[in-house]
Structures are given as C-alpha cells and as structure tokens.
Amino acid sequence: MTERIKVVGAGLAGCEAAYQLAKRGVPVDLVEMRPKKSTPAHKTGKFAELVCSNSLKSEDVNTAQGQLKREMRRLDSLILRAADYARVPAGSALAVDRDLFSDYVERTLRSYKNIAFIEEEADRIEPFTIVATGPLTGEAMCEAIKEKTNGEFLNFFDAVAPIVEADSVDYDLAFFAGRYGKGGEDYLNCPMDKEQYYSFVRELVSAERVLLHDFEKRDVFNACMPVEVMADRGEDALRFGPLRPVGLIDPRTDRRPYAVVQLRKENVEGTMYNLVGFQTNLKFGEQKRVFSMIPALHDAEFVRYGVMHRNTFIDAPKVLGEGFSLQSDPTVFIAGQLSGVEGYVESAASGLLAGINAYRRLRGLPVFDPPATTMLGGLVKYVRTENKDFQPMHAGYPLTPELSEKIRDKQRRKQAYSERAERDFAPFAEEYEKQ
Numbered sequence: 001m002t003e004r005i006k007v008v009g010a011g012l013a014g015c016e017a018a019y020q021l022a023k024r025g026v027p028v029d030l031v032e033m034r035p036k037k038s039t040p041a042h043k044t045g046k047f048a049e050l051v052c053s054n055s056l057k058s059e060d061v062n063t064a065q066g067q068l069k070r071e072m073r074r075l076d077s078l079i080l081r082a083a084d085y086a087r088v089p090a091g092s093a094l095a096v097d098r099d100l101f102s103d104y105v106e107r108t109l110r111s112y113k114n115i116a117f118i119e120e121e122a123d124r125i126e127p128f129t130i131v132a133t134g135p136l137t138g139e140a141m142c143e144a145i146k147e148k149t150n151g152e153f154l155n156f157f158d159a160v161a162p163i164v165e166a167d168s169v170d171y172d173l174a175f176f177a178g179r180y181g182k183g184g185e186d187y188l189n190c191p192m193d194k195e196q197y198y199s200f201v202r203e204l205v206s207a208e209r210v211l212l213h214d215f216e217k218r219d220v221f222n223a224c225m226p227v228e229v230m231a232d233r234g235e236d237a238l239r240f241g242p243l244r245p246v247g248l249i250d251p252r253t254d255r256r257p258y259a260v261v262q263l264r265k266e267n268v269e270g271t272m273y274n275l276v277g278f279q280t281n282l283k284f285g286e287q288k289r290v291f292s293m294i295p296a297l298h299d300a301e302f303v304r305y306g307v308m309h310r311n312t313f314i315d316a317p318k319v320l321g322e323g324f325s326l327q328s329d330p331t332v333f334i335a336g337q338l339s340g341v342e343g344y345v346e347s348a349a350s351g352l353l354a355g356i357n358a359y360r361r362l363r364g365l366p367v368f369d370p371p372a373t374t375m376l377g378g379l380v381k382y383v384r385t386e387n388k389d390f391q392p393m394h395a396g397y398p399l400t401p402e403l404s405e406k407i408r409d410k411q412r413r414k415q416a417y418s419e420r421a422e423r424d425f426a427p428f429a430e431e432y433e434k435q
C-alpha cells in the first residue's frame, strides 16, 4: 500500500488538504504549476491565491457561513488560521490582506518536512491522489478527470470585480460608514443622486462586453452575476441589489442617497479598494469609462479590471462517493470548486474533508462524515444528492434538513439552525478526535 498522497493544486482546497495530511504525518507530494504556468485568473505564483474578492464572507455564527467557519476552526483549518492572521477590518465579514494570507499558508506548508513541493503541470491521475485543480482546470487535467468520471463534467461562466487605488478616490464625494451603523468605517460609500444613477445604468447596459455572444448563450451563475447583466434586468435592479442605499446616511446631506456603490478595503494598508458586487464582463476601456461615472471614482486608477472566467466542475452527485472520493476509484479524491462546492471557504472545506478522508482511507479508518444538520455535513449531502441541474453551491442552511419547529423570524430561524448545527457538530468532532 502506498504511504504517500499526491495533492494536485496548491489553491484553497489543495493547501488545506495537504496541511491536514502533513500534520497527521502522511508524506505528501504537493504539485502546483504556477508560477511556471498560470490560469486566466491567477496573478501570482503564491499558494492559496484569492483570485477575486478578498472577503471570506460572514463570521457571524448565526449565519451558515459563520457556522461553517466555526466547524472548520474546530478541525484546525489552515485556511482559516491564515485568514485570522491576515484579517483586515470589514464589519462582520472575514476579509483579508491577500498577500499576507497566501504567505502564511505557504510558510506553514513549507515548514513541514514531509511535504515535497513539485512545480509542474500534472496531466494524469494516479491512485492516492487528491485533485484540487480548481474552476480553471486546464485541458489536459480535464481529460484525465473525464476518463475517471465517464465524462460527467459541467462548465459555466462567472465574473469578477475591479479594484481601484485608494488614493485615486475623491473623498469629498464619498463617506465611510457601515450599513445601519455596523462595522464603523469599514466601507467607503460612493453616493449617487437620481440623475447620476440612471445615466450610469444607461451607459452600463450599453457598454461593450467581452465574449458577448458566447456569454449570453450560457447560464450566468446568480451568486456572482456581472453587474451589467443585473442592470439588464431593469433600471432599478442595481438600486435594490449591490447599489442599495438602505441603512446608509450621507453625512454631507443627512439623507439617504438614491444609490450607493460600496468600496471595501483590499489590503491591510488600505491602499486599494474593491467595488463590492461589481463582477463584470465589460471590456477594460469600457470599465474605466463607465465606472468613472460613479462621482467619487471620476479619477479612479484601476489596479485590476474585472474579468470573466470559466468555471469547471464535475457532476458530483453522479461521480462522488464517500468523503469526496470517486466512486470509480475510492483512492482518488476531488476537492475544491471542481467538486461542486462554490466559494473560497467552501472550497477549503472540501479540501479539509478530502485530506482527512484520504488519511483515513490510508489507515483503514471509517470515513469522516459530519451529521447532515451541520454545515460541513450539508455541503457533503449536497454534492452527493441526485440533481439533474447540478450547480456548485455556497454554504447555506437550505442544504441542511428543515428545523422541526417553524420559526417565522428570519434572524431567529438562522440562529436556531446554527445552534442545532453546533449542538450536533461538537460531540461528533469530539468523538472523532479520539480515533
């Protein structure tokens, strides 16, 4: 029996999986192709690069995202330790300085003598491998996965938001505030009046897009819908979406603006801001032209423009067995976005479970299978439940069984879900830690 496990891809999932194996004493080959060869979204050769937003979403334990983090912390998630280390203020969200974050992950992994680092593009899948090559997996690896999964593959398109230099924002036309006073000065708000808002929307919907025809033929993933596609749905769509002004009062007028573009710190120093909810597929020149119509951004310098990207994943319910392993070869695991979860933390979560389970398979131990009422268990159940329109999924309580009692109040309902998950996860984790 092999004693080594190969992990392909040093992204969110691959790094988490390699860590879970290495800390249990398993020799690991961590194969990463960057910086030699990159993907359309990665910009660096760093491990666990965050390719778009610097937010790992809510930390509030009374949300599904917060509960997922609580469960992962309990299992000593490397990705969350790195996030705690690199955090930047963002209200109740866990946002990070992306460089500090990646450096922490890489430094930790490199401190393990039982991890060998291999810089190459993998193009085949051997037994005892965790494949964590992400949503931008290249042709050769796609072919290898296809071979292992009888071609059960799906693709769609996704979009990312631009980043501007903090110094280039006009602070006379913006104000710091969290919605409803929460989060202090974590967000920089760029207000618009009625006229400014509608001329912005008019230009946005008519601006030139990349891959317009290809893109329009495909499904847009709702959780990351390009801002221009959202605007296509009606002239007020953005005012009720990412540009909603509720809970924000402009101190210059003492009134709620007609619409607000929120900027969030991109790094600890606060030298860059991302445009919250502005994933886009506009051509770069058009992004500059149209987004500069936001009054506070009239002279904005764009550090990075938004881009469209492919999203590749397996048809998980058809091909995954226990613990993110393949039905066709239980020694091969698929982790990260490729496995049919969606999001940074969810990708790390599936890497965590794949890492623990690859270790357990090696040692002949039963699979680590969290109860369905927990957030980790909900994700596992989702990727294994038959679904003819299968799409990668964020953590959310709809993935767990309904509560036994009906609770009308939304906040109280979420809290009840979290309490149940925590009640079920704690003894489960304790029991498992004894093994």
Ligand SMILES: Cc1cc2nc3c(=O)[nH]c(=O)nc-3n(C[C@H](O)[C@H](O)[C@H](O)COP(=O)(O)OP(=O)(O)OC[C@H]3O[C@@H](n4cnc5c(N)ncnc54)[C@H](O)[C@@H]3O)c2cc1C
Pocket (backbone or CB within 6 Å): 008, 009, 010, 011, 012, 013, 014, 031, 032, 033, 034, 038, 039, 041, 042, 048, 049, 050, 051, 052, 053, 054, 120, 121, 122, 123, 132, 133, 134, 135, 136, 137, 138, 141, 158, 159, 160, 308, 309, 310, 335, 336, 337, 338, 342, 343, 344, 345, 347, 348
């Ligand atoms: C452009 C884009 C924007 C996104 N924005 C967000 C966002 O804002 N928030 C969010 O929560 N989620 C976002 N996602 C979704 C998802 O959370 C991220 O893609 C996340 O990084 C997925 O983690 P992963 O570990 O599965 O893949 P990745 O983090 O992409 O890691 C895969 C790694 O494998 C390497 N690799 C690939 N093929 C090979 C090979 N053949 N051999 C060796 N190495 C290989 C890659 O270089 C990479 O390092 C986005 C996805 C994309 C593509």
